[in-house]
Amino acid sequence: MMLPKGQSKKPKKIKQSGAYTWQQYRKHKYLLLLLLPAIVWYAIFHYGPLYGVQLAFKDFKIMEGITGSPWVGWKHFEYMFTASKDFPIILKNTVILSFYHIIFGFPAPIVLALLFNEIRSSVFKRISQTISYLPHFLSWVILGSLLITILSPQSGVVNELIKLLGFDPVFFLGDKEWFRFTLIASGIWKEVGWGTIIYLAALAAVDPHLYESAVIDGASRWKQTIYITIPQIMPAIAIMFILRIGNILDAGFDQVLNLYHPSVYEVADIIDTYVFRVGLTQMQYSFTTAVGLFKNIIAFSLVMLTNYVVKKSGQEGLV
Template sequence: MEKAHAVPFESANIPAKQSKFRHTWREYKKSRYLLLMLLPVLVWYAIFCYGPMYGILIAFKDYSPVLGTWDSPWNNFAYFDYLFNQSPEFPRILKNTVIISGLNILFGFPAPIILALLLNELRISWFKKMAQSISYLPHFFSWVVLSGIVFLMLSPSTGPVNYVLGWFGIDPIYFLGDTRYFRFSLVITNIWKEVGWGTIVYLAALSGIDQTLYEAARMDGANRWKQTWHVTLPSMLPIISIMFILSLGGILNAGFDQIYNLYSPAVFEVGDVIDTYVYRQGIVNFQMGLTTAVGLFKNVVGITLVLGTNYIVKKMGQEGVL
């Protein structure tokens, strides 16, 4: 007959939930110094990120600086009614935002993946490092600086881009002043600025791929293209799915800095977006309640897209962000 294992009296009488609580408390106690280092960050977020959320009330009130946020009268969703039913500008602005953000995701999202794959194929170490450094250098400059470079490069009279087009008999194009080319110019310049920085995440993912998978693929006769398709991309899929979820959550963020520094009244029809509208109404016209309502709408759409995309990605067997 097998002997029954003796169970300590104390642990036998401790409920499961209480035992789990004690275990968790011991883990926290062991990591108390790490948690203490984290405390300033938590305080910063509480004060500067969660504290200002009190201002969301302005979207539902006829805000008066004299009365303050809490004492201002409720407006029965007047700002939301104006945006969706009465505003002559908001439908056009929403359309422009979705189109520009959609184009940025369509062309800008795969760009760092492709560049990371190309850099990964380079075998000359110094050339690979130099190419990567040059590619992510524009990320560290603000659009205030880069807009001047873009204006010079795309100038219809002195810009090198139009100079090259002239070799092929193409008349000068005013890329930043013509509604037909403005969105295209935004997408290309945004890729130029951010593509190198985006490769950092994907290069890190590439460095973590098990090299024995490539050896097995080579033994099976797979060339470089088949290795990329059947080994590299599937191994990168978890990080690609996470980055895609985060990108889709910002679909109503078309890039205020870039557009504000590059657009002009000539392209308002296709270039005016939610962020520039918020700047005009909130800072210039001091319509704080209206712009708060717009910001709240953006955030609700963003979190809905993140949660929805995260659910779909997890159903497909990939890792999500939640």
């Protein structure tokens, strides 16, 4: 077949849509400039401190500084896995608490967002959302003091109600059997409202014509939720799940630090509180740096693994 004069047989290379060129960067330079404060923040406070990671491979001496301290290789990691009596306990506590947070805490904002989505009164919906958001803006220093007061076995409101029902008071923050339950419940109460924001945004993007078609077909509200709402917000759920798995060894430093005490260390001491307590009070900077580095490597690996599994399942991942 003859081609028109001047037309090449070789097909032109189609430029990928969304592939930014330097010309496009220059075109949007003022928009990209808005990223500068965030880039500076991360460079100073997140990437700059990575210089201190070398402490995990050194025997740190304050008078000699980081660069002058002698290298010891894998000494601290070997001690962590073979000789340390505390590390297996804190690793176990961290994994258990994080697992409970995922099992009970991760679905909580999804369920609450679905409930908010069913409210037809706009006034009641706004009031309910505002009430659910409020605990997020209070620090654990304030909430910790509040929980200590209302859960007190002598004069706490909760235990007064328990005694009125004829049961013995419960020391929620001092009993090993109840401490983890208290941590998980209080953590959900604080963050469940704030966590609904992303899911409510995803729900707002669902095409209303899908619901109209479902109503015509006779689908109940429950079936609409199962077959329309949840599948439509599944990409947002997948992204949030990947990010949550990355924090699986992050069991809530502020919360635990403000609520725990020596009598519950056996079930409450986690990696972050252990690093804080041993690193600062006992000045074991190199060993605790090794513990922190181990935690971050595991977190990064889990993010990559979860992202791979989510993409293989047909959902959008992070990268």
